[in-house]
Amino acid sequence: MSQPESTSTGRRGLAVDGVSARYGNLTACRPVSLRVEPGELVALIGPNGAGKTSLIGALNGTVAGTGEITLDGRRIDGLAAWRRVGIGLTTVPDNRGLFPSLTVADNLRLGALLSDRAKREKALDDAIALFPFLRTRWGDAAGALSGGQQQMLAIAKCMACSPRVLLLDEPTQGLAPIVVDELAEVLRNLRARGLPILLVEQSQYLVEAVADRFAVLVGGQIVHSGPRAALADREYIAGLYLQRKQAAVLSH
Numbered sequence: 175m176s177q178p179e180s181t182s183t184g185r186r187g188l189a190v191d192g193v194s195a196r197y198g199n200l201t202a203c204r205p206v207s208l209r210v211e212p213g214e215l216v217a218l219i220g221p222n223g224a225g226k227t228s229l230i231g232a233l234n235g236t237v238a239g240t241g242e243i244t245l246d247g248r249r250i251d252g253l254a255a256w257r258r259v260g261i262g263l264t265t266v267p268d269n270r271g272l273f274p275s276l277t278v279a280d281n282l283r284l285g286a287l288l289s290d291r292a293k294r295e296k297a298l299d300d301a302i303a304l305f306p307f308l309r310t311r312w313g314d315a316a317g318a319l320s321g322g323q324q325q326m327l328a329i330a331k332c333m334a335c336s337p338r339v340l341l342l343d344e345p346t347q348g349l350a351p352i353v354v355d356e357l358a359e360v361l362r363n364l365r366a367r368g369l370p371i372l373l374v375e376q377s378q379y380l381v382e383a384v385a386d387r388f389a390v391l392v393g394g395q396i397v398h399s400g401p402r403a404a405l406a407d408r409e410y411i412a413g414l415y416l417q418r419k420q421a422a423v424l425s426h
């Protein structure tokens with residue numbers, strides 16, 4: 175990975191320039207560039223195995239990668255994963271990243287641990303304010319919550335880290351449509367607060383409900399990007415997914 179963390183462009187939000195993701199000799203995602211501005215929700219869609227989760231991993235530092243990642247003008251690609259979280263790059267992983275046997279309270283406290291000490295209590299209070307039901311489940315094991323409530327807790331845990339950007343990997347997995355609507359409302363609310371959000375999602379329903387822009391990742395490459403309105407051309411988007419069959423999906 176490239177080293178400097180100090181370069182400041184003065185530009186706010188998330189800037190991704192030529193970021194790839196690798197597992198040893200396997201390239202899961204070729205160099206990708208994208209921007210997520212403050213108050214913007216960008217969706218990354220694509221077929222299974224396209225490299226979406228791997229790209230999220232390269233951004234948050236849990237998967238090896240190359241390229242430049244800049245958050246609010248600060249280069250972070252040379253930093254360890256935990257330091258990226260401390261700076262404000264937070265992820266809700268596809269498995270939600272909760273500790274099921276710990277209480278709701280302790281999951282949130284763990285989330286807040288990486289936020290600046292002086293801001294920790296306020297970050298925790300803000301996270302709970304977003305999801306008031308959490309107070310009623312404060313002492314319950316996270317694993318005892320419904321799937322939808324666990325997803326909200328996972329987002330609240332990230333909010334307790336005082337995020338500057340939120341990465342969300344397939345949050346609708348296993349959720350009933352009514353819960354997906356609630357999730358859409360939560361994401362719109364976070365976006366309205368100015369938080370940049372990068373959403374990886376298979377559900378076109380959620381993407382159409384919340385995204386400002388989208389990009390299609392196929393075979394580890396962005397093959398198309400556009401405003402939300404362009405998603406209406408479902409036949410075209412579906413055709414892009416099919417390119418997967420023709421593309422050399424992974425290079426070794």
Ligand SMILES: Nc1ncnc2c1ncn2[C@@H]1O[C@H](COP(=O)(O)OP(=O)(O)OP(=O)(O)O)[C@@H](O)[C@H]1O
Pocket residue numbers: 197200202220221222223224225226227228229424
């Ligand atoms: N830990 C790993 N080690 C080796 N290869 C991996 C690993 N994780 C993913 N891959 C490979 O990288 C490629 C991209 O996978 P990835 O999970 O990033 O795709 P995806 O677009 O998120 O797919 P899905 O929507 O099914 O989660 C796949 O071919 C996958 O087999």
